[in-house]
Amino acid sequence: MLTVKGLKKSxxxxxxxxxxxxxxxxxxxxxxIGPNGAGKTTVFNLIxxxxxxxxxxxxxxxxPLTDLQSHEIFHAGIARTFQLLRIFPKxxxxxNLMIAQPGSEGxxxxxxxxxxxxxxxxxxxxxxxxxxxxxxxxKKKDLKGGDLSYGQQKxxxxxxxxxxxxxxxxxxxxxAGVNPTLREGIKKLLVNLKKQGKTILLIEHDMNFxxxxxDKVIVLxxxxxxxxxxxxxxxxxxxxxKAYLGE
Amino acid sequence: xxxxxxxxxxxxCIYIVxxxxxxxAVGFTGLINLGHIxxxxxxxxxxxxxAVKLGLPFWVGLLAGGCMAAxxxxxxxxxxxxLKGDYLAIGTLGFSIILEAVLKxxxxxxxxxxxxxGIPKPELFGLTFSSLELYAILAFTLALxxxxxxxxxxxxxxGRVMKAVRDDEVAAKTLGKNTFRVKAxxxxxxxxxxxxxxxxxxxxxxxxxxxxxxxxxxxxxxxxVLVGGTGSLWGSIAGAFVIxxxxxxxxxxxxxxxxxxxxMRQALYALLMILVIMKRPxxxxxxxxxxxxxxxxxxxxxxx
Numbered sequence: 286m287l288t289v290k291g292l293k294k295s296x297x298x299x300x301x302x303x304x305x306x307x308x309x310x311x312x313x314x315x316x317x318i319g320p321n322g323a324g325k326t327t328v329f330n331l332i333x334x335x336x337x338x339x340x341x342x343x344x345x346x347x348x349p350l351t352d353l354q355s356h357e358i359f360h361a362g363i364a365r366t367f368q369l370l371r372i373f374p375k376x377x378x379x380x381n382l383m384i385a386q387p388g389s390e391g392x393x394x395x396x397x398x399x400x401x402x403x404x405x406x407x408x409x410x411x412x413x414x415x416x417x418x419x420x421x422x423x424k425k426k427d428l429k430g431g432d433l434s435y436g437q438q439k440x441x442x443x444x445x446x447x448x449x450x451x452x453x454x455x456x457x458x459x460x461a462g463v464n465p466t467l468r469e470g471i472k473k474l475l476v477n478l479k480k481q482g483k484t485i486l487l488i489e490h491d492m493n494f495x496x497x498x499x500d501k502v503i504v505l506x507x508x509x510x511x512x513x514x515x516x517x518x519x520x521x522x523x524x525x526x527k528a529y530l531g532e
Numbered sequence: 533x534x535x536x537x538x539x540x541x542x543x544x545c546i547y548i549v550x551x552x553x554x555x556x557a558v559g560f561t562g563l564i565n566l567g568h569i570x571x572x573x574x575x576x577x578x579x580x581x582x583a584v585k586l587g588l589p590f591w592v593g594l595l596a597g598g599c600m601a602a603x604x605x606x607x608x609x610x611x612x613x614x615l616k617g618d619y620l621a622i623g624t625l626g627f628s629i630i631l632e633a634v635l636k637x638x639x640x641x642x643x644x645x646x647x648x649x650g651i652p653k654p655e656l657f658g659l660t661f662s663s664l665e666l667y668a669i670l671a672f673t674l675a676l677x678x679x680x681x682x683x684x685x686x687x688x689x690x691g692r693v694m695k696a697v698r699d700d701e702v703a704a705k706t707l708g709k710n711t712f713r714v715k716a717x718x719x720x721x722x723x724x725x726x727x728x729x730x731x732x733x734x735x736x737x738x739x740x741x742x743x744x745x746x747x748x749x750x751x752x753x754x755x756x757v758l759v760g761g762t763g764s765l766w767g768s769i770a771g772a773f774v775i776x777x778x779x780x781x782x783x784x785x786x787x788x789x790x791x792x793x794x795x796m797r798q799a800l801y802a803l804l805m806i807l808v809i810m811k812r813p814x815x816x817x818x819x820x821x822x823x824x825x826x827x828x829x830x831x832x833x834x835x836x
């Protein structure tokens with residue numbers, strides 16, 4: 286579904302990503318792991334168009350993404366979350382989700398398509414409530430995003446990403462700083478989503494979290510892929526152990 | 533009614549058109565645009581020149597002034613791709629300084645510092661809006677239209693996108709919003725109403741010169757928006773009233789020499805600004821003031 290070929294990006298003299306190749310199969314959970322500074326988030330930013338690659342090719346369902354703008358990539362069917370949360374602090378929790386739903390958003394649509402907007406808002410609201418319920422935030426729906434706790438903001442970000450109906454979901458450290466109970470909750474959620482046919486690519490530091498549910502693990506170090514395969518195989522790979530634990 | 537009071541009312545209406553439209557960019561979309569007064573000037577000069585040189589009626593000038601300002605607003609949206617926050621503020625401030633210089637020096641068109649005198653009062657269906665009362669009705673109607681249009685835009689799904697762009701532009705982009713187009717539309721609409729305000733002002737005072745559109749005016753309108761409350765249209769009305777009328781006008785009735793009154797007015801503005809920033813950073817009527825008041829009422833009567 287997603288193919289990354291020869292992806293390169295450097296910032297000044299730092300080669301954040303050099304020659305990164307991998308594929309993500311439809312309907313799978315793929316984990317992108319690696320030590321700090323390995324270039325994982327940069328890869329996400331390159332896929333979602335927030336950064337332009339120096340070289341290489343990213344294809345989604347066979348179509349090239351590298352020339353598209355971020356908002357066009359979203360409409361192609363890719364949604365993401367951020368490691369440093371990027372919820373809208375002054376919008377309420379429910380509005381944070383409603384904004385991710387499709388609908389007409391022209392400046393004067395309220396004057397010209399009043400009826401349609403009203404119906405759409407109804408649908409958006411229902412769907413937003415549904416996804417807030419999935420992450421257990423339905424009672425907080427009228428609170429401002431910025432007034433939620435860190436963990437709740439994290440869930441809100443995930444809920445917003447899931448509610449988009451994107452085919453491919455990119456999650457940047459979805460359980461970092463999240464307590465063990467909630468962690469299990471998120472895990473179940475992701476496994477359920479996979480059953481519903483969604484494709485997930487996630488970045489995670491917590492090996493145990495990743496190992497239990499991924500179909501495939503890709504290990505990055507210094508911007509290069511050093512291992513790829515089933516979780517059990519990757520776990521025993523010498524290069525991976527070295528990258529994580531040193532010599 | 534007292535002519536003085538009606539005059540204040542007309543000025544208040546003009547201020548409201550200016551502040552609510554500026555708030556659309558500054559408060560709702562996070563575009564700190566200090567060039568708003570330039571759009572006001574463009575509207576005023578366009579309308580005045582069309583009336584004086586070509587003898588076109590006020591209504592044409594009003595629309596042309598708005599559209600001309602909107603066009604420049606659209607042009608000014610291009611730098612926003614790169615300029616954010618403080619940088620945008622400086623860039624747009626530059627725009628209004630350039631415009632002031634053009635007004636002062638393009639003497640063949642604007643007569644420079646001499647200004648444009650003899651701008652006719654509006655006419656409609658043979659009715660001339662020369663009396664203060666009639667003009668007040670006109671100004672009020674335009675302020676009401678502006679407020680209504682902006683209110684509907686800000687509560688619509690588009691308004692939600694505007695706030696999202698303000699809160700986190702990167703997140704808005706990755707949720708499929710073309711943030712540049714949103715900003716361009718906002719600046720265009722905001723500038724349109726500033727142009728309308730300019731035309732309304734020109735035909736009211738019947739004389740304009742570059743000093744009416746100086747940088748100090750930008751700061752005045754900007755403080756109205758800040759003190760009133762960014763992201764709240766009611767706040768902008770409150771700000772226009774407090775800073776435009778409530779604070780400066782009573783000073784006229786104190787028996788003080790004008791040199792002192794002028795300085796005192798500035799000092800009072802500064803004092804109010806500091807008080808608001810310290811005690812009520814969200815402004816007199818903030819973005820959530822009505823929302824949380826409603827919440828409190830519901831809690832008190834336990835029907836939530």
